[in-house]
Amino acid sequence: MTRTWQAAPSVGHPMARVEGFDKVTGRARYAGDVALPGLAYGWVVPATIPRGRVLHLDVEAALAMPGVLAVLHQENAPRLTDIGEGTLFLFQGDRVPHWGAPVALVIADTPERAREAAERMRVDYLPEPPDCVFRADHPALYEPRFVNPHNETVTEKGDIDGALAAAAVVVDAEYRTPAQHNNAMEPHSTTAVWADGRLTLRTSTQYAYAWSQSLTRLFGFAPGTVRVLSEHVGGGFGNKGNPPRPDSALAVMAATLVGRPVRVTLTRPQLWPLTGYRTPTAQRLRLGADRDGRLVAVEHLAAVQTSRLVEFTEQVTMYSRPMYAAPHLRTGHQVVALDVPTPRWMRAPGEAPGSFGLESAMDELAEACGVDPVELRLRNDTADDPTTGLPFSSRRLADCLRVGADRFGWAGRDPRPAVGRDGRWWRGTGVAGAHYPARTVPSTAHATALPSGEFVVRVAATDIGTGARTALTQLAADALEVPATVVRVLIGDSDFGPAQGAGGSTGTASWSWPVVTACRDLAHRLASGEAVPPHGLTSTFDSTDAVRARHELARYAWGAHFAEVAVDVTTGEVRVPRLTGVYAVGRVVNPLTARSQLLGGMTMGLSTALLEESIMDGRFGDYVNHNLADYHVATNPDVGELDVAVVDDPDDELNPSGVKGLGEIGIVGVPAAIANAVWHATGVRQRELPITPARAAL
Amino acid sequence: MTVPELDSTVRLMLNGAPREVVVDNRTTLLDLLRDRLDHTGTKKGCDHGQCGACTVLVDGRRANSCLLLAVAVDGREVTTVEGLADDEPHPLQAAFVAHDAFQCGYCTPGQICSAIGMLDELAEGWPSAVTADGRPPSLDDAEIRERMAGNICRCGAYPNIVAAIREVAGGD
Numbered sequence: 001m002t003r004t005w006q007a008a009p010s011v012g013h014p015m016a017r018v019e020g021f022d023k024v025t026g027r028a029r030y031a032g033d034v035a036l037p038g039l040a041y042g043w044v045v046p047a048t049i050p051r052g053r054v055l056h057l058d059v060e061a062a063l064a065m066p067g068v069l070a071v072l073h074q075e076n077a078p079r080l081t082d083i084g085e086g087t088l089f090l091f092q093g094d095r096v097p098h099w100g101a102p103v104a105l106v107i108a109d110t111p112e113r114a115r116e117a118a119e120r121m122r123v124d125y126l127p128e129p130p131d132c133v134f135r136a137d138h139p140a141l142y143e144p145r146f147v148n149p150h151n152e153t154v155t156e157k158g159d160i161d162g163a164l165a166a167a168a169v170v171v172d173a174e175y176r177t178p179a180q181h182n183n184a185m186e187p188h189s190t191t192a193v194w195a196d197g198r199l200t201l202r203t204s205t206q207y208a209y210a211w212s213q214s215l216t217r218l219f220g221f222a223p224g225t226v227r228v229l230s231e232h233v234g235g236g237f238g239n240k241g242n243p244p245r246p247d248s249a250l251a252v253m254a255a256t257l258v259g260r261p262v263r264v265t266l267t268r269p270q271l272w273p274l275t276g277y278r279t280p281t282a283q284r285l286r287l288g289a290d291r292d293g294r295l296v297a298v299e300h301l302a303a304v305q306t307s308r309l310v311e312f313t314e315q316v317t318m319y320s321r322p323m324y325a326a327p328h329l330r331t332g333h334q335v336v337a338l339d340v341p342t343p344r345w346m347r348a349p350g351e352a353p354g355s356f357g358l359e360s361a362m363d364e365l366a367e368a369c370g371v372d373p374v375e376l377r378l379r380n381d382t383a384d385d386p387t388t389g390l391p392f393s394s395r396r397l398a399d400c401l402r403v404g405a406d407r408f409g410w411a412g413r414d415p416r417p418a419v420g421r422d423g424r425w426w427r428g429t430g431v432a433g434a435h436y437p438a439r440t441v442p443s444t445a446h447a448t449a450l451p452s453g454e455f456v457v458r459v460a461a462t463d464i465g466t467g468a469r470t471a472l473t474q475l476a477a478d479a480l481e482v483p484a485t486v487v488r489v490l491i492g493d494s495d496f497g498p499a500q501g502a503g504g505s506t507g508t509a510s511w512s513w514p515v516v517t518a519c520r521d522l523a524h525r526l527a528s529g530e531a532v533p534p535h536g537l538t539s540t541f542d543s544t545d546a547v548r549a550r551h552e553l554a555r556y557a558w559g560a561h562f563a564e565v566a567v568d569v570t571t572g573e574v575r576v577p578r579l580t581g582v583y584a585v586g587r588v589v590n591p592l593t594a595r596s597q598l599l600g601g602m603t604m605g606l607s608t609a610l611l612e613e614s615i616m617d618g619r620f621g622d623y624v625n626h627n628l629a630d631y632h633v634a635t636n637p638d639v640g641e642l643d644v645a646v647v648d649d650p651d652d653e654l655n656p657s658g659v660k661g662l663g664e665i666g667i668v669g670v671p672a673a674i675a676n677a678v679w680h681a682t683g684v685r686q687r688e689l690p691i692t693p694a695r696a697a698l
Numbered sequence: 699m700t701v702p703e704l705d706s707t708v709r710l711m712l713n714g715a716p717r718e719v720v721v722d723n724r725t726t727l728l729d730l731l732r733d734r735l736d737h738t739g740t741k742k743g744c745d746h747g748q749c750g751a752c753t754v755l756v757d758g759r760r761a762n763s764c765l766l767l768a769v770a771v772d773g774r775e776v777t778t779v780e781g782l783a784d785d786e787p788h789p790l791q792a793a794f795v796a797h798d799a800f801q802c803g804y805c806t807p808g809q810i811c812s813a814i815g816m817l818d819e820l821a822e823g824w825p826s827a828v829t830a831d832g833r834p835p836s837l838d839d840a841e842i843r844e845r846m847a848g849n850i851c852r853c854g855a856y857p858n859i860v861a862a863i864r865e866v867a868g869g870d
Contacts, residue, residue, distance in 0.1 A: 020795035021787060023803030024810060026739015026779035033738035111733060112724040185743045185751055185804040185852050234741070234804030235852050268744040465801030465853045596798045596855060603854030628748035628850060637828075637843040639856045 010474040010484045014592035018470050028232045031204045032189035032265050041111040042254045042264040043118035045104035047096045050130035050621025051339040054094045054103050058122040067113035069258050073104040083217050085243045086309030087342050097309050098341050099621035100273025107254050130339040132621040134305040136282030141334040147315040155387050158328030163297035167288025171364045176688040177353040179614040180278040182346045186234020189265035190248040192255035205230045207242040207501030209460040212494035214244050228494040236464040238345030241503045245275050272626035276344025279304040279314050281353045285361035293371040295380050297328040306335050307342040319354030325382035339621050348664040359432035359672030373431050374405050385554035393555045393653035396584035400560035403647055404582035408562035418683035425566040428681025432669035434559035438660035441500035442544035445514035447522045448536040454486045460499035461491040461511045467593025468507050475512050479519035505661025512657040513543040553653050557660040558584040563673040567681045572697030576606055577640040584649035586660035598644045601666015607634035609671035613690050708772045713781025721768045728752045728763040739779040739807045750849035753808035754778050760815025779807035793862035801853035809849045813863050816845045837867055
């Protein structure tokens with residue numbers, strides 16, 4: 001692969017979002033924003049028991065209500081193909097898999113009428129005793145065959161128990177993180193329209209192409225039947241990832257049944273049971289080290305929950321596999337299936353909760369060894385992946401730690417806890433490392449030169465707020481050697497062909513490969529004198545072979561987070577006046593939007609540390625705080641000064657653009673940095689999130 | 699089947715234009731705007747007055763349109779994000795783009811309408827929780843953050859939102 005680091009006219013320079021004015025003027029149309037003649041509205045009737053059977057639905061009463069067109073339920077729904085995705089196998093039987101699962105869908109001519117009929121519908125159940133409460137010692141915990149998405153459940157190197165027994169210093173601690181809900185601002189919405197034998201869905205998805213394929217198989221449609229459009233998506237954070245969410249399947253069923261366009265928009269409370277969330281985790285860390293803090297053993301084990309519908313095991317302890325050098329290293333996972341909604345991806349699945357465990361334990365090790373926490377991490381840096389032995393394509397953790405310590409003003413920190421009393425506040429500082437896998441997934445893109453001199457690039461990408469549309473415009477412009485103003489990048493349309501979704505920090509890394517390659521090919525053809533026909537001249541590239549031909553390497557983005565906290569001595573309220581994040585994320589295409597993504601990750605990390613917790617009522621299987629008043633996310637006054645920097649990270653072993661994703665690394669390690677700072681402020685270890693006033697109170 | 703006893707005629711000024719519409723009495727102002735008048739710039743994030751995405755200006759004051767029934771705005775002036783720009787974008791709209799004060803953009807119309815209402819409240823001397831006792835409020839970051847607390851941005855663009863508002867409003 002050739003080096004791509006020379007200055008470029010567009011890439012590397014800040015560029016305002018190309019759809020920016022559409023978004024600030026209200027012109028941008030999201031999934032639920034398109035006006036259609038004859039549109040009908042579907043409203044979910046959710047189960048009100050956590051486990052059992054539906055005995056009877058009073059459909060006749062609902063049908064008699066004004067404006068009601070139809071009711072979909074277990075007796076009249078189309079038969080679906082089992083594609084291994086229980087959350088989409090809707091109305092196929094009488095089982096209630098969890099509280100809030102759809103038992104019917106009311107379709108009416110206005111949303112008010114649909115809602116009224118849905119909320120009045122009487123449903124008789126045969127309830128069964130539920131098991132909804134996650135425990136670290138649940139007897140039904142087991143080792144799954146793999147963890148999300150298809151990773152090894154257990155890794156083992158060396159003799160962990162022997163090494164721990166012989167270690168001079170041992171940290172053995174348990175850490176817990178709660179269930180958390182993504183809560184993108186846009187609730188999931190799908191509008192389904194049949195026309196000319198094709199079904200068009202305008203929906204809130206991060207994965208337009210994959211959704212079109214999954215829904216086609218679910219309904220047994222002919223290939224090419226389903227077109228998924230997602231021009232603008234109001235956030236996702238994994239919650240609109242693959243597989244499709246139930247609103248899409250319900251809208252397809254409903255539009256097919258009533259023969260007119262149907263919109264199914266979930267309410268905010270319906271998102272809790274229906275669209276996914278981060279599992280609660282229970283983690284045990286055992287670290288063994290010499291007296292200077294050099295690790296000899298790292299063991300990281302985690303227990304998580306899943307639903308009865310799908311086995312989803314969050315890859316919590318994968319965070320410890322490449323992070324710090326250790327001759328003896330074991331990681332493992334267990335999962336328990338409960339009568340609960342299905343957990344899914346939430347920003348940095350695995351790494352976000354896993355980093356809370358390891359980076360907190362490292363702070364405890366620093367304390368036990370009397371070594372500065374930044375120095376401890378530098379001492380345990382490694383040239384090769386400690387689990388696989390593979391070399392890293394780049395590993396700039398040490399750079400991030402050093403630059404971060406400098407920016408933050410770490411030098412001269414008094415390591416003793418509870419010495420920073422300042423009036424009503426205890427003040428302290430903390431640090432954590434971070435990494436996130438830098439993955440690239442095969443995708444296809446098309447670049448077209450028009451007779452007007454303009455260029456159109458098409459790729460089934462999605463911009464959920466990442467700035468991908470703008471970054472791809474810059475990358476395409478440079479590859480075509482034209483100004484960005486003559487390049488239009490069209491995304492959010494499954495008809496553009498196979499492409500990765502916006503998830504796992506893979507988006508721009510994956511889409512840019514075919515975009516840049518197709519654009520370079522097109523530029524070459526134009527330079528060779530090829531004529532542009534009236535309909536345009538198009539180059540297409542599918543990156544599948546190129547991606548698979550890469551060397552086997554450990555590819556990661558790196559980071560370090562530094563936090564200053566103030567803990568109210570009376571109430572235990574934790575404030576975070578200052579966070580510094582320093583990252584090595586490959587080549588930064590657009591410094592303006594890249595900074596925003598990193599700010600956003602840090603903000604969600606702060607929110608995770610202090611506020612976010614979904615509370616399960618074990619009697620009903622309901623996350624009872626299912627709204628934005630009772631589930632707290634960070635608001636404007638919760639956020640203090642955020643300092644973001646990137647270190648130079650040229651990495652030629654990634655993709656032609658040298659891009660690593662940066663949507664997720666900003667959240668990784670932030671809760672640990674804050675928890676470590678709270679310990680430094682108060683002397684009280686925080687091994688459970690969120691750090692509420694009750695937990696921080698002295 | 700229609701149920702006439704549940705309907706009412708509502709007359710309002712929407713972005714300076716008179717509108718008359720017959721609504722189901724259960725209809726919120728938010729749903730009237732979005733589903734009946736094709737003004738979808740105003741967003742529904744929670745429908746419970748908890749997130750601020752639906753913020754509009756009613757007679758110049760910021761309000762959660764999901765918490766107002768359409769019948770309650772009869773005879774009143776409603777301004778939405780679509781009504782802020784003339785030929786040129788409103789200065790706050792331009793500042794939000796320049797400062798990258800949004801990512802997904804879904805909370806943005808509410809943030810901008812809220813900021814306009816907030817700056818008027820501040821200019822009129824309304825205190826907030828962070829205003830020092832007995833003093834007129836000043837336009838500093840702490841005041842902006844506090845007064846924008848009702849508008850959630852899950853993407854976490856808060857520092858850029860504060861910077862955009864500060865640039866337009868002047869201040870410290």
